[in-house]
Amino acid sequence: QVQLVESGGGSVQPGGSLTLSCATPGRPYDMAWFRQPPGKEREFVAAIRSRDTRQYYADAVKDRFTLSRDRTKYTVYLQMNSLTTEDTAVYYCAAGQGVISSSLRRESAYNYWGRGTQVTVSS
Numbered sequence: 756q757v758q759l760v761e762s763g764g765g766s767v768q769p770g771g772s773l774t775l776s777c778a779t780p781g782r783p784y785d786m787a788w789f790r791q792p793p794g795k796e797r798e799f800v801a802a803i804r805s806r807d808t809r810q811y812y813a814d815a816v817k818d819r820f821t822l823s824r825d826r827t828k829y830t831v832y833l834q835m836n837s838l839t840t841e842d843t844a845v846y847y848c849a850a851g852q853g854v855i856s857s858s859l860r861r862e863s864a865y866n867y868w869g870r871g872t873q874v875t876v877s878s
Contacts, residue, residue, distance in 0.1 A: 757784075757867040759848045764872030767838055771876070775801045775833040777869060785854040787865060788822070790874075797847065799839030801833060802859040805852075809857050813877035815841070838876045845871040 763775040773827040777786065787802035801822040802811045810822045835842065849865035858864040 757843075757850060759850055759867055759869035761848045761869040761872045763833075764846060764874050766875040767876055768823055769780065769839055771838050772834070772836045773838065773874060774835065774871060775846055775848075775874075776830055777833075777850075778828065778830040778847070779850050779867075780829060783824075783830065784827060784850035784852060785859070785865075786822075786824070787849045787851075788833050788846055789849060789862060790846045791841075791871075792841075795851055797862065798861075800846070800858040801855075803831060803856065804859070811856075813860075818827040820827075835874070840876050842863075842874060843876050845873060846874050847871045 760778040771782045783805040785804045788800040789796040789797050790800050795836050797814050802820050819837045848869035850867040851865040
């Protein structure tokens with residue numbers, strides 16, 4: 756069983772920034788972040804494969820969020836800038852192996868999930 760260690764959620768005012776992190780102790784995985792806004796279904800946010808550095812983003816966060824990886828720590832970071840109230844959600848880290856590009860945005864592509872961390876954007 757792979758345990759994903761998430762951290763970095765919290766409350767911030769509109770226009771502010773937060774950084775989420777997710778660690779997969781022991782080895783690198785294909786990683787993604789999903790989020791579930793209040794009263795809505797979970798949705799894809801961003802993903803990065805273990806074999807390269809290319810990132811994939813949802814249109815709603817592109818140019819505001821940046822996903823990066825520290826290979827030495829098996830950790831990915833989601834830097835979130837220019838946050839709006841629409842970004843309020845529970846953010847989930849997900850990990851998988853051998854995820855092909857066309858499946859990176861699908862929840863079913865990932866075998867392991869974190870418990871989620873709350874991000875609240877309000878004034």
